Amino acid sequence: MADGEEKTPRGYHDLGGLPAGPVDRSEHVLEPWEKRVDVLCGILVDRKRRLMTIDERRDAIEGLGEDAYNSMKYYELWMAAALKLVLDKGILTRDEIDGRVDEIRARLGLEAGP
């Protein structure tokens, strides 16, 4: 290693070769919200919009923290990363999103969110 180069620990997403148990082969059919997250994230990175890159989304997922990475659902990680980037890039504001979340919850008759 070159002098002065920062020694960075192995990322918690970088799994190749780690000890792990048998592969659980049970599957679930994607729920509608999971598809919507996938499609939205695809639009955000597509050639027409280029609002973010796939690399930024992955980097954002890797930055959510090990507990989040290991406890959140796959498409929750995607949406959390996309949300962070949408805010960081100034595409939408926190107030806009919070306001719309409350409005949607009211519209759907859901309890107030966390």
Place this chain on the structure above:
Amino acid sequence: MSTNVDDHDHDHARTFVPDEEDSLGQYAIVEMAVRELLIEKGVFSADEFRQGLEVFDKAGPHLGARAVARAWTDPAYKESLLSDGSAAVKEFGVDMNLTELYVVENTPRVHNVIVCTLCSCYPKPLLGAPPDWYKSRNYRSRMVREPRAVLAEFGTTLPDGVEVRVHDSTATMRYMVLPMRPEGTADLTREQLEALVNRDAMIGVTVVPAP
């Protein structure tokens, strides 16, 4: 709400109850919020989003199976599938978007299997969403280090002398395995061959069984 199916009030009310999922988590709501706001700002249209959902729903292992069956029956197509996978599946209307399709061929000497140890890269425009296990910690951790043990969990035991070649999908390529055509299929039509091919064989965790 009344459970009497003859109740006219019930039918009337039903018309105004939005059909939604039984439970929506916080991130499902956040997706709706972000989508609505971006549509209002003109970043994309509701129609473009609908088209995206349609493309998502149309993708699936049946598209990969078409490419495989065609490659088994058309040497020129097989050549193009192996040399430029993205172009070869475009014939079926598949757009690999920002990625490239890279097809690896199983032979009597080499068995290929796909994993993504860093995330969950998968040829979604062609094969649809990956199975849950493909995204799992256990598959991603172990396939690259003990492929034969993981293959055995899928019921796949390879003959002596066959090289197992794992492909760790780390960057721009998205991989599909071109399985070996099973014995006893010389008389089958392309459509019958398509029906034999399954998703797991195109990931490489199984082989295509003889009919």
Place this chain on the structure above:
Amino acid sequence: MTARFAVGDRVRVDDRTPPGHIRTPWYIRGKSGVVADMVGAFADPEDSARGGDGLPERPLYRVRFRQTVAWPDYAGDGRDTVDIEIFEHWLEPESG
């Protein structure tokens, strides 16, 4: 774009641990293999992940490693291999 390596060249993956978004898996850093294919040039994900444009595009190779090199205690057949996409700036000539 000029590619530094050709199919068949022996290469060694840098044993570096830089911060940021890295697409070279931990387990293969410092290991030697053979260039199996050169698949084009693409935006550098390390730059693209942190707001950069990823340019200049970097040549991307598929490098083949013996599993017994990747994992000295590998339990399977000695012929088994793993192919990994690795960007050029992570590769050095073996014995160079």
